[in-house]
Amino acid sequence: MADHTYIQVILPLRLEWEPCYRLPEGIRADVGDRVRVRFARQEYVGAVSAVDVQPQTDESRILPILALEAGLPKVLPEEIKFWRAVSDYYLCSIGEVYKAAYPTLKIDQEEVDARIRERLESRLERLKEKESRARRDDTRERYRTEIETVEAQLRGEAPTRESAPVTLSPAQDTAAAAARQAFADGKTVLLHGVTGSGKTEIYLKLAQETLDQGHSVLFLVPEIALSRQLEDRIAAVFPDVRVFHSGVSAARRSQVASCVRTSDRYLVLGTRSALFLPHHNLGLIIVDEEHDTSYKQDAPAPRYNARESAIMLGVIQQAHVILGSATPSLESLYNAETKRFVKVDLKERFHTGEEADITLIDTVAERRKRGMTGSFSRKLLHEITKTLEAGEQVLVLRARRSYAPSVQCTECGEIPRCPHCHVPMSLHRGPDRLVCHYCGHTEAYTGRCPSCHGELQPLGAGTQRVEEELTALYPERRIARLDGDTPDAEEAGIIRSFADGNIDILVGTQIITKGFDFDGLSLVAVLQADSLVGQQDFRADERAFQLLEQFRGRSGRRGKPGRIVIQTREPEHPVYARLQGGNDADLLAERRLFGYPPYTRLVHVNLKDGNEKRLDFLSKELRNAILAAFSDVDTPPAVIGPYAPAVDRIAGESIRQIRVMLARNKALTSLKKTLEKTLLSFGKERKYTAHLAVDVDPV
Numbered sequence: 287m288a289d290h291t292y293i294q295v296i297l298p299l300r301l302e303w304e305p306c307y308r309l310p311e312g313i314r315a316d317v318g319d320r321v322r323v324r325f326a327r328q329e330y331v332g333a334v335s336a337v338d339v340q341p342q343t344d345e346s347r348i349l350p351i352l353a354l355e356a357g358l359p360k361v362l363p364e365e366i367k368f369w370r371a372v373s374d375y376y377l378c379s380i381g382e383v384y385k386a387a388y389p390t391l392k393i394d395q396e397e398v399d400a401r402i403r404e405r406l407e408s409r410l411e412r413l414k415e416k417e418s419r420a421r422r423d424d425t426r427e428r429y430r431t432e433i434e435t436v437e438a439q440l441r442g443e444a445p446t447r448e449s450a451p452v453t454l455s456p457a458q459d460t461a462a463a464a465a466r467q468a469f470a471d472g473k474t475v476l477l478h479g480v481t482g483s484g485k486t487e488i489y490l491k492l493a494q495e496t497l498d499q500g501h502s503v504l505f506l507v508p509e510i511a512l513s514r515q516l517e518d519r520i521a522a523v524f525p526d527v528r529v530f531h532s533g534v535s536a537a538r539r540s541q542v543a544s545c546v547r548t549s550d551r552y553l554v555l556g557t558r559s560a561l562f563l564p565h566h567n568l569g570l571i572i573v574d575e576e577h578d579t580s581y582k583q584d585a586p587a588p589r590y591n592a593r594e595s596a597i598m599l600g601v602i603q604q605a606h607v608i609l610g611s612a613t614p615s616l617e618s619l620y621n622a623e624t625k626r627f628v629k630v631d632l633k634e635r636f637h638t639g640e641e642a643d644i645t646l647i648d649t650v651a652e653r654r655k656r657g658m659t660g661s662f663s664r665k666l667l668h669e670i671t672k673t674l675e676a677g678e679q680v681l682v683l684r685a686r687r688s689y690a691p692s693v694q695c696t697e698c699g700e701i702p703r704c705p706h707c708h709v710p711m712s713l714h715r716g717p718d719r720l721v722c723h724y725c726g727h728t729e730a731y732t733g734r735c736p737s738c739h740g741e742l743q744p745l746g747a748g749t750q751r752v753e754e755e756l757t758a759l760y761p762e763r764r765i766a767r768l769d770g771d772t773p774d775a776e777e778a779g780i781i782r783s784f785a786d787g788n789i790d791i792l793v794g795t796q797i798i799t800k801g802f803d804f805d806g807l808s809l810v811a812v813l814q815a816d817s818l819v820g821q822q823d824f825r826a827d828e829r830a831f832q833l834l835e836q837f838r839g840r841s842g843r844r845g846k847p848g849r850i851v852i853q854t855r856e857p858e859h860p861v862y863a864r865l866q867g868g869n870d871a872d873l874l875a876e877r878r879l880f881g882y883p884p885y886t887r888l889v890h891v892n893l894k895d896g897n898e899k900r901l902d903f904l905s906k907e908l909r910n911a912i913l914a915a916f917s918d919v920d921t922p923p924a925v926i927g928p929y930a931p932a933v934d935r936i937a938g939e940s941i942r943q944i945r946v947m948l949a950r951n952k953a954l955t956s957l958k959k960t961l962e963k964t965l966l967s968f969g970k971e972r973k974y975t976a977h978l979a980v981d982v983d984p985v
Contacts, residue, residue: 481839
């Protein structure tokens with residue numbers, strides 16, 4: 287490394303530029319080095335992005351770095367390149383991406399690791415000295431063994447245990463061959479396999495081939511719970527799989543990062559954050575359940591989608607990318623239609639068997655003839671009883687956690703709402719409390735109206751109440767619940783117990799619809815399905831179909847017949863017709879007609895402010911500024927709003943949105959840059975930057 291007087295540093299802040307710092311005499315630095323600096327009276331650990339730069343300001347005002355953090359690992363050039371790609375696409379600063387990749391807790395853990403490394407290096411020196419002085423062969427051999435152990439710890443290398451062979455069916459083998467051909471042509475693969483077709487086996491086969499070629503594999507899943515079940519399946523083939531997600535301890539995540547940084551051959555299974563590991567020799571990126579909205583980060587910035595970001599990373603790493611789903615997103619189907627992706631179909635189930643039969647139950651009609659018992663129709667209870675008597679299992683989906691989504695006074699009709707958000711508060715049992723599911727505000731539940739002291743009556747049923755009803759109906763059966771209120775420490779145990787057949791009925795929210803594989807499951811049931819199809823969003827039908835089709839696919843594995851029972855007030859809804867044999871062409875045609883994604887690029891500009899009058903005024907001013915910025919464009923974007931979203935106040939701040947719909951053509955990149963400059967300029971001039979957030983490709 288050569289001496290450099292001035293360096294450019296990426297800081298974990300929302301900055302439009304990368305600040306310049308001076309290196310003290312005798313200090314050397316290179317791109318990727320970590321440095322401690324002062325910015326706006328605060329200390330930060332930044333990453334050097336450029337060296338030997340020419341200052342753009344008075345040199346006397348340029349601060350020196352506080353320290354070169356030699357103990358912290360260098361940031362790889364591929365990482366910085368990836369950060370810039372994410373920053374450009376999602377219209378955020380590279381500092382915000384850096385903060386996502388290297389959050390404060392990660393840096394703290396790195397500093398702990400650096401101290402551990404110092405101790406290991408010191409121990410290694412002492413062992414080598416003792417080995418050199420040893421007189422007996424057995425003593426020297428003992429020291430040599432200890433030295434090799436410490437050296438392996440310092441290298442952080444992944445073990446190299448042999449993987450087990452992966453055997454494919456003829457249909458899977460044909461799909462894998464098609465994927466290989468697409469990779470050879472430089473294309474991303476969209477693997478469209480029906481539920482139970484064995485997509486995972488194809489992933490593992492391609493992963494095995496990639497590892498055998500000396501490259502690494504990144505296997506992404508949308509949820510931690512799904513990762514936990516997949517880990518067992520993958521470990522049976524690859525004993526050295528490394529797992530990375532927020533449910534893993536900070537020390538363990540640091541070990542995985544160290545392995546990725548130093549090893550040329552590894553397999554990492556993780557959620558979206560695993561994209562920001564220090565990858566440098568990737569050969570394959572797998573995005574399972576690519577349609578899942580959990581791949582999208584809502585806040586804070588970068589508000590990225592792991593599916594699109596994985597493709598960016600694949601380009602940078604020159605790695606193949608395969609996206610898989612039984613219900614591909616319309617965006618991915620569009621990309622296959624326009625030849626950006628190669629679509630590979632897998633229509634044959636791995637184990638022979640038909641798709642689960644569908645039964646729709648009209649709850650309005652059932653209530654009219656007194657055919658309901660609490661949340662359950664007698665028809666559904668008959669199916670549950672029949673399933674349990676056959677020694678098989680049941681999954682029950684209710685898309686709302688809590689005991690009741692809301693409560694209402696029987697005297698004055700008031701529905702208690704969160705004082706910080708414009709939403710009803712949900713009733714939770716054990717202990718009884720009212721909870722806001724948006725900001726987390728909690729109040730003790732007395733059962734009495736705060737206004738007139740009348741009795742409060744629970745409205746509707748959440749997962750807690752459904753579990754209570756089932757326990758009363760089937761007291762001899764083992765019943766459990768899995769939702770957002772389930773402690774992380776218990777989640778894996780519940781999934782494993784259900785997989786092992788130790789739970790008869792499992793009640794849960796959307797988490798139970800994910801790609802789990804349960805041998806003994808033959809019946810899945812959906813309660814109050816109207817909450818899925820009744821949302822006011824252009825993606826509502828697509829999401830509802832994906833969720834129901836995925837849930838349907840959980841039953842009837844291993845050649846057994848499966849069934850899905852859906853209770854709804856609207857059995858004629860088009861989503862159910864599509865579930866019974868519709869296709870994607872109708873939804874794509876509808877999107878094209880109304881100019882919605884994937885035929886356009888959608889950007890949401892979100893504004894939040896505790897002062898609603900100021901918010902309304904400035905949101906209208908921002909809309910005018912956006913329109914003015916595109917006044918000379920041949921095909922200006924459609925600008926809708928400002929408008930209040932369905933939930934227009936969270937945590938004491940009112941919300942307004944402006945929707946910008948950009949034409950999907952060659953001018954797209956320049957249009958996004960124009961929008962970004964307009965927002966930056968408006969934020970500066972009005973001192974409103976902290977109130978603005980940009981969401982590219984919202985879901």
